[in-house]
Amino acid sequence: MANIIELKNINKIYGEKIKTQVLYDINISFEANSFNSIIGESGSGKSTLLNIIGTLDKPTSGELYIEDKRTDTMNKLELSILRNKTIGFIFQFHYLLPEFTAKENVLMPHKIHSYHVPKEVDEWADELLNFVGLSKVKNNKATNMSGGQQQRTAIARALINKPKIILADEPTGNLDSETTENVYSILRNINKKFNTTFIIITHDQRIAEKTDRIVQVKDGRINLDLRK
Amino acid sequence: MRLAFEIALRFLKSGKGQTLLIALGISVGVAVQIFIGSLIQGLQISLVDTTIGSSSQITITSESDDKTIKDWKRTVYEAQISSPEIINVSPSLDGPASIDYENDTASVIIRGFILEDADKIYKFKNNLYQGQFPKNRGEAIIGKELAVKSGTEVGDNIALLTTRGNVITLKITGLFDLKVSSINDSWVVTDLKTAEDIFPTEGVTSVEMQVKDVFLADEISRQVAYTVSENNLKVDNWKDLNQSLLSGLNGQSISSYMIQIFVLVSVLLGISSVLAISVVQRSKQIGILKAMGIQDKDASLIFVFQGLMLGILGAILGICLGIGLLLMFTKFALNPDGSPVVPIYINYGFIALSGMFAVVTASTASLIPARITSKLNPIEVIKNG
Ligand SMILES: Nc1ncnc2c1ncn2[C@@H]1O[C@H](COP(=O)(O)OP(=O)(O)OP(=O)(O)O)[C@@H](O)[C@H]1O
Ligand SMILES: [Mg+2]
Numbered sequence: 001m002a003n004i005i006e007l008k009n010i011n012k013i014y015g016e017k018i019k020t021q022v023l024y025d026i027n028i029s030f031e032a033n034s035f036n037s038i039i040g041e042s043g044s045g046k047s048t049l050l051n052i053i054g055t056l057d058k059p060t061s062g063e064l065y066i067e068d069k070r071t072d073t074m075n076k077l078e079l080s081i082l083r084n085k086t087i088g089f090i091f092q093f094h095y096l097l098p099e100f101t102a103k104e105n106v107l108m109p110h111k112i113h114s115y116h117v118p119k120e121v122d123e124w125a126d127e128l129l130n131f132v133g134l135s136k137v138k139n140n141k142a143t144n145m146s147g148g149q150q151q152r153t154a155i156a157r158a159l160i161n162k163p164k165i166i167l168a169d170e171p172t173g174n175l176d177s178e179t180t181e182n183v184y185s186i187l188r189n190i191n192k193k194f195n196t197t198f199i200i201i202t203h204d205q206r207i208a209e210k211t212d213r214i215v216q217v218k219d220g221r222i223n224l225d226l227r228k
Numbered sequence: 229m230r231l232a233f234e235i236a237l238r239f240l241k242s243g244k245g246q247t248l249l250i251a252l253g254i255s256v257g258v259a260v261q262i263f264i265g266s267l268i269q270g271l272q273i274s275l276v277d278t279t280i281g282s283s284s285q286i287t288i289t290s291e292s293d294d295k296t297i298k299d300w301k302r303t304v305y306e307a308q309i310s311s312p313e314i315i316n317v318s319p320s321l322d323g324p325a326s327i328d329y330e331n332d333t334a335s336v337i338i339r340g341f342i343l344e345d346a347d348k349i350y351k352f353k354n355n356l357y358q359g360q361f362p363k364n365r366g367e368a369i370i371g372k373e374l375a376v377k378s379g380t381e382v383g384d385n386i387a388l389l390t391t392r393g394n395v396i397t398l399k400i401t402g403l404f405d406l407k408v409s410s411i412n413d414s415w416v417v418t419d420l421k422t423a424e425d426i427f428p429t430e431g432v433t434s435v436e437m438q439v440k441d442v443f444l445a446d447e448i449s450r451q452v453a454y455t456v457s458e459n460n461l462k463v464d465n466w467k468d469l470n471q472s473l474l475s476g477l478n479g480q481s482i483s484s485y486m487i488q489i490f491v492l493v494s495v496l497l498g499i500s501s502v503l504a505i506s507v508v509q510r511s512k513q514i515g516i517l518k519a520m521g522i523q524d525k526d527a528s529l530i531f532v533f534q535g536l537m538l539g540i541l542g543a544i545l546g547i548c549l550g551i552g553l554l555l556m557f558t559k560f561a562l563n564p565d566g567s568p569v570v571p572i573y574i575n576y577g578f579i580a581l582s583g584m585f586a587v588v589t590a591s592t593a594s595l596i597p598a599r600i601t602s603k604l605n606p607i608e609v610i611k612n613g
Contacts, residue, residue, distance in 0.1 A: 047611070056519055056607045077523060084521025091610060095516040099235075099242040109520045115230040157520075 003029040010062035040217035088158030090168035096142035103138040128156040148179040236533035251541040257495035258546025268484040270573035284436030292460040296431040310455035317437040318345035321423040325388040329378040340423020359402030369402040371412030500593035515609025528598035535594025543583035
């Protein structure tokens, strides 16, 4: 399988005067359609790594390729288009827009690139909401939903533009174990059904074991890289 | 672009209290502006009206030796056609005389008018408090002060001594009060034919007229001067003769503008600070929108649209409030005779302009928050929860 994401000698140093190096010479690639997890202790640099992959953060040095295109040299406009089309994010704290309903939130990434919502996109949004089990509450404002429902809305939103990559930073961090299982099975199903590449940060050993590949980060370095 | 508008609208709707407060702030500013502006304009118009409303605003006189305009009919015609702004053209033949009474004499000015024309300028008819308008040759009306001091009553004959030494008798048919003591005190108003009998000259001594917009009198008087063909004519206008009144009016206008500018500035500061706060409040939303790929300019537009909508809302509310205030003052604060206590001039052009200024101000105020938005880095929001 071809690599969809490739990191070459990625370093990340925070701070101007007091420099803290968070990532050291990271070299790693991820195959298209794969389902990966990143584990590691708190403060090891997992989120930093994921944010760099998602082009939200810039590496201090090194090269990042997404679909064979170098992204660390792109300007803000090119990056925003890339993020909108190619990458779906699921953050730990669901980050819905509280002023909008669940369905409006799901449609937001589509509206960002074209305001008009054609019938098939509208139906796709309904299908996604149905898929994550939210048909009943899709017209609720984000603030009128439970944490798990908001997180599932965020998953549906990450999928609306049919991105090739989904990056998730502890997507179930604040959910109970049953809901956690539920969310993971949804992500797994999406991976199978739509051939989406997943990179998921998790603390949950049991969840990590269910993924195709486990990458362990320790003190800013790749410590372990296990494939099934 | 349309998404930015939709998000802006949603942000405003979800913060109804805040939205209403800003809109109210803007509307108070607009209302104050409209009220003060209309009041000052009203005061100025009423001042100008009492000062020059019932007098000649452009006057043609002759600088020839005998000070008369020979072909006055032609001059009247030329004045009329020189500008569409000109109204109420009235020729007059004037001359000095003195009047004897009891044991004193008073000098007067005999003014021979085409009475119907002159009345349009001076409004004698409306201000006759006794008797009637002269109908025949040899009849005249005089002002209140002159009547009182000479003991003249309607129906009396007065004897006038001209500078040539002739004595003329005129029959007084009415008494007027123009509320200007210099006129009430000295004018003997009669018709042109009678004046021609008294002063055996050819022509008239002046041609007087008014203009539709009194503040254009100086420009129009230049057109009149250009058009009239007789030699040695001189054209004066009220503006050139009343520089001190004009500079007083100017000072008033400037202080009115200053007030209005300060109102605008405070509105500007108010909106921009509230919008800046709302950027901070919405930084999470902006961060997530940027992570999802919204472009910086669209993210900024959200706040520009908010400013624009707040401005429009505030302007509409402010115009309603301002007009309401004005109507209250013109309808309810009345003198016993029914005229408003404060003269107010409702100028819809000015009101629309005030509203537009508010919209422009509010949009300008949104540029600061728009800039903050454009610089916001999504990673800050995502990392800090
Ligand atoms: N802006 C910053 N300036 C300085 N140091 C930073 C900054 N942001 C992050 N760090 C440091 O970088 C290191 C890695 O942070 P990161 O958020 O990637 O950890 P993590 O592995 O995601 O931890 P967690 O599991 O707790 O989320 C931490 O030690 C953190 O203190
Ligand atoms: Mg983290």
